[in-house]
Amino acid sequence: MSGMGGQGAADGPLQxxxxxxxxxxxLDRRWVFLTMGLAVLVPILWIxxxxxxxxxxxxxxxxxxxxQIERLPEGSRVLFSFDYDPASAGxxxxxxxxxxxxCAARKLKVVCMALWPLGSNMAERTIAQxxxxxxxxxREGVDFANLGFQxxxxxxxxxxxxxxxxxxxxxxxxxxxxxxPILQGVRSVRDFPLLIVVGAGYPGCKEWVQxxxxxxxxxxxxxxxxxxxxxxxxxxxxxxQLSGLLGAIKGAAEYESLVNSAxxxxxxxxxxxxxxRMAPQLFGHLLMVGLxxxxxxxxxxxxxxxxxx
Amino acid sequence: MLLQRTIPLWIAIAAxxxxxxxxxxxxxxxxxxxxxxxxSVIAAIAFVLGAGSLLKANxxxxxxxxxxxxxxxxxxxxxLITLTVGLFKVGVHPSPEFPTAPFSGSQQAADTPFGWLYxxxxxxxxxxMFALLAFxxxxxxxRAFRAKNAAAVLLLVxxxxxxxxxxxAGVVLTGWLPDWASGLRLENLSVFVMQVFNxxxxxxxxxxxxxxxxxxxxxxxxxxxxxxxxxxxxx
Amino acid sequence: xxxxxxxxxxxxxxxxxxxGAARSAMAASDAVDAEPVFMQERLxxxxxxxxxxxxxxxxxxxSRRGKPPTIRRIAALEAVDEAIGRATEMGRPVLFxxxxxxxxxxxxxxxxxxxxxxxxxxxxxxxxxxxxxxxxLVMEAAREAVQASCLAAGRPDAYQPDRIxxxxxxxxxxxxxxGGAMTREKPAACFYMGCFFAESLIFAETGNAIGAIQIAxxxxxxxxxxxxxxCDYTLIGEEFFAASAYLSGEPDLLGxxxxxxxxxxxxxxxxxxxxxTATLALVLAWKDGEPWPVLQDASALLQRAMGFQGxxxx
Numbered sequence: 001m002s003g004m005g006g007q008g009a010a011d012g013p014l015q016x017x018x019x020x021x022x023x024x025x026x027l028d029r030r031w032v033f034l035t036m037g038l039a040v041l042v043p044i045l046w047i048x049x050x051x052x053x054x055x056x057x058x059x060x061x062x063x064x065x066x067x068q069i070e071r072l073p074e075g076s077r078v079l080f081s082f083d084y085d086p087a088s089a090g091x092x093x094x095x096x097x098x099x100x101x102x103c104a105a106r107k108l109k110v111v112c113m114a115l116w117p118l119g120s121n122m123a124e125r126t127i128a129q130x131x132x133x134x135x136x137x138x139r140e141g142v143d144f145a146n147l148g149f150q151x152x153x154x155x156x157x158x159x160x161x162x163x164x165x166x167x168x169x170x171x172x173x174x175x176x177x178x179x180x181p182i183l184q185g186v187r188s189v190r191d192f193p194l195l196i197v198v199g200a201g202y203p204g205c206k207e208w209v210q211x212x213x214x215x216x217x218x219x220x221x222x223x224x225x226x227x228x229x230x231x232x233x234x235x236x237x238x239x240x241q242l243s244g245l246l247g248a249i250k251g252a253a254e255y256e257s258l259v260n261s262a263x264x265x266x267x268x269x270x271x272x273x274x275x276x277r278m279a280p281q282l283f284g285h286l287l288m289v290g291l292x293x294x295x296x297x298x299x300x301x302x303x304x305x306x307x308x309x
Numbered sequence: 310m311l312l313q314r315t316i317p318l319w320i321a322i323a324a325x326x327x328x329x330x331x332x333x334x335x336x337x338x339x340x341x342x343x344x345x346x347x348x349s350v351i352a353a354i355a356f357v358l359g360a361g362s363l364l365k366a367n368x369x370x371x372x373x374x375x376x377x378x379x380x381x382x383x384x385x386x387x388x389l390i391t392l393t394v395g396l397f398k399v400g401v402h403p404s405p406e407f408p409t410a411p412f413s414g415s416q417q418a419a420d421t422p423f424g425w426l427y428x429x430x431x432x433x434x435x436x437x438m439f440a441l442l443a444f445x446x447x448x449x450x451x452r453a454f455r456a457k458n459a460a461a462v463l464l465l466v467x468x469x470x471x472x473x474x475x476x477x478a479g480v481v482l483t484g485w486l487p488d489w490a491s492g493l494r495l496e497n498l499s500v501f502v503m504q505v506f507n508x509x510x511x512x513x514x515x516x517x518x519x520x521x522x523x524x525x526x527x528x529x530x531x532x533x534x535x536x537x538x539x540x541x542x543x544x
Numbered sequence: 545x546x547x548x549x550x551x552x553x554x555x556x557x558x559x560x561x562x563x564g565a566a567r568s569a570m571a572a573s574d575a576v577d578a579e580p581v582f583m584q585e586r587l588x589x590x591x592x593x594x595x596x597x598x599x600x601x602x603x604x605x606x607s608r609r610g611k612p613p614t615i616r617r618i619a620a621l622e623a624v625d626e627a628i629g630r631a632t633e634m635g636r637p638v639l640f641x642x643x644x645x646x647x648x649x650x651x652x653x654x655x656x657x658x659x660x661x662x663x664x665x666x667x668x669x670x671x672x673x674x675x676x677x678x679x680x681l682v683m684e685a686a687r688e689a690v691q692a693s694c695l696a697a698g699r700p701d702a703y704q705p706d707r708i709x710x711x712x713x714x715x716x717x718x719x720x721x722x723g724g725a726m727t728r729e730k731p732a733a734c735f736y737m738g739c740f741f742a743e744s745l746i747f748a749e750t751g752n753a754i755g756a757i758q759i760a761x762x763x764x765x766x767x768x769x770x771x772x773x774x775c776d777y778t779l780i781g782e783e784f785f786a787a788s789a790y791l792s793g794e795p796d797l798l799g800x801x802x803x804x805x806x807x808x809x810x811x812x813x814x815x816x817x818x819x820x821t822a823t824l825a826l827v828l829a830w831k832d833g834e835p836w837p838v839l840q841d842a843s844a845l846l847q848r849a850m851g852f853q854g855x856x857x858x
Contacts, residue, residue: 037444055477059500201742295452296455333586522763534657536657537653
């Protein structure tokens with residue numbers, strides 16, 4: 001029995017809006033998936049057609065990564081660990097590409113390695129994309145090397161603290177690391193001034209900090225790149241144990257813009273991948289905000305209807 | 310009982326304490342590495358059991374024509390093709406250093422069938438599965454992020470700051486703020502949230518987890534908790 | 545009740561012996577001019593381990609003397625029986641995922657421990673538990689745990705090894721299989737107990753879509769938000785490690801939870817002391833232009849005790 005007051009309340013604009021919103025509570029989640037797909041796809045197409053990207057202002061963490069590589073004198077050795085696989089390459093490959101490009105441009109000697117089974121493939125792909133194409137004068141084994149993948153997770157990290165060659169007796173080509181010119185005078189990871197880790201999970205940046213950087217007591221600097229979900233648990237280590245951090249594709253875009261500005265000239269598209277992905281990220285995030293607001297409006301509408309009933 | 314519970318318990322306790330000692334005593338460091346290698350060897354041998362279980366389960370599904378048996382056929386085919394191509398180095402060119410040795414090349418080279426499987430099957434499939442997260446996080450946000458209480462409102466405000474601050478939208482919305490109020494710009498606020506609130510919260514969680522790991526490990530090392538062997542309690 | 549002197553005395557003796565041995569080792573190594581046996585830079589870590597182990601021994605002893613601690617109610621663990629009961633009523637299986645890491649990960653061990661308890665309840669309720677695993681060793685450990693649990697429940701016939709299978713070491717291959725199995729078989733209760741990464745949200749959302757009751761537990765802080773958002777109950781960090789002790793109710797195990805809390809109290813005290821000391825040193829230095837050496841020394845000592853070896857924060 002509604003009565004006059006109830007009938008008036010049921011016809012009010014607020015009630016009508018609430019009734020309409022409550023219907024959305026049972027919205028099939030496939031509509032949400034479709035909207036997200038369009039929010040990502042349309043910007044990708046737009047950027048592909050126009051080639052335009054958003055300007056990036058580097059945060060302190062990304063600037064620190066750039067500065068750590070810039071401070072190294074020419075010819076310094078750098079250990080680069082590729083601890084990710086194709087699943088996270090969307091987020092991490094752009095930062096790995098820019099990091100290797102920056103090192104090669106600074107004429108640093110890069111020793112690549114991997115603790116993920118597919119990390120060695122990612123290292124080879126990045127080397128082929130950056131060094132072999134844009135720095136063809138660099139010689140494998142002398143100016144750069146890929147030590148390949150080694151199973152053992154933290155166990156390998158601990159061994160590198162004392163004997164790098166014991167951890168990696170052969171490189172990815174099958175050649176003995178005893179004879180590699182790039183490793184002459186290197187006994188362990190402590191002989192590198194900088195460690196670069198691009199990690200997607202376990203083992204990754206956190207394990208390198210816990211087992212290697214802490215054990216070196218400050219003599220080894222480390223910069224890292226990680227996925228968005230891993231960034232919150234790595235921020236506590238910055239800037240003490242982790243000298244620089246690239247968190248998610250945003251960090252990659254900031255670092256990429258720093259490197260491209262430093263290199264100058266026309267930037268090939270392969271060095272703009274992170275910045276190109278910021279547009280889909282923007283619209284994806286805006287959609288998320290919209291969905292959260294809509295979800296809360298539906299919740300409020302439900303409360304209004306329950307209160308009226 | 311001796312073989313099933315007592316001996317495994319003593320192996321676990323002895324190995325655990327030796328691994329602990331290897332973190333502090335230099336002469337035992339090699340022992341710690343040997344135990345870690347031994348685990349890798351055992352895991353590799355155990356893979357044979359796993360593969361056997363995989364084959365048995367999927368073959369049984371196919372023979373019984375259970376619901377979804379077609380997927381079992383795909384699994385078996387993928388398993389056998391990848392195993393054959395990789396194990397027997399099908400289509401692999403000999404290494405230039407040993408041109409007369411047919412199996413000297415690497416099956417992971419780009420121009421081999423195994424490399425093709427990696428590049429055109431493995432990479433797209435794993436990337437696709439990872440990309441599903443974007444859709445699922447949207448549906449989770451729509452369903453679950455409701456401002457039911459003060460803590461939830463705080464969470465939502467922080468979520469908006471992070472979502473907008475990590476994109477160009479933050480620059481557009483708050484870039485006009487003067488320099489003396491630059492701390493209120495969304496991009497700077499998001500960095501502040503990560504460096505202060507997130508760091509504090511994560512440190513607390515990490516410390517709690519570390520103590521939990523230590524206590525659990527001690528329980529197992531001292532034999533107080535044997536439920537990891539099954540059956541429950543100390544039985 | 546008078547304080548037990550014997551235990552305290554023995555603990556002191558043991559501590560002294562350990563430290564004495566370590567100091568002797570260092571002295572001996574100095575004398576023979578070789579690399580020291582004991583890694584002196586890890587002394588703070590060893591001290592922490594000894595303190596936590598000592599606290600564990602003390603609280604276990606205390607619990608055995610009839611003073612078990614009171615543990616606060618953990619909703620996720622109270623809901624385990626309810627979830628399994630729901631699955632039994634609906635005639636649908638229980639899904640248990642012990643994470644995607646191997647047995648060398650403590651979270652996987654904790655997950656297998658939980659599996660043992662869940663399997664016992666499942667056997668008692670005459671339900672079915674499916675355990676897809678991502679590692680072969682975990683499959684074997686899970687089979688052993690479930691078999692022992694069925695025996696302990698007096699239902700050896702309830703053990704079905706074919707329901708505990710190895711799927712794939714590859715993260716997303718495993719995720720795809722589990723997602724497909726959940727969509728087809730529609731388990732009524734899903735337990736996610738172990739170490740998870742990116743697949744956590746995929747599992748949780750799929751479980752939501754099929755209407756399952758979901759209880760998760762992990763120590764991966766990066767995945768906790770996804771489980772909290774999408775699951776009905778979540779064991780956060782140390783609650784996950786306390787689950788085994790909580791469910792058993794045994795005084796010995798509950799005593800170790802008190803040791804955990806004692807460790808947390810010690811850390812909190814040192815954090816507060818360090819923050820106050822560092823703040824005072826900063827404030828007084830700003831005020832007078834000259835830092836108080838005693839405050840700086842105290843701050844440095846606290847940092848060393850916490851294990852920081854000269855890593856600066858500037």
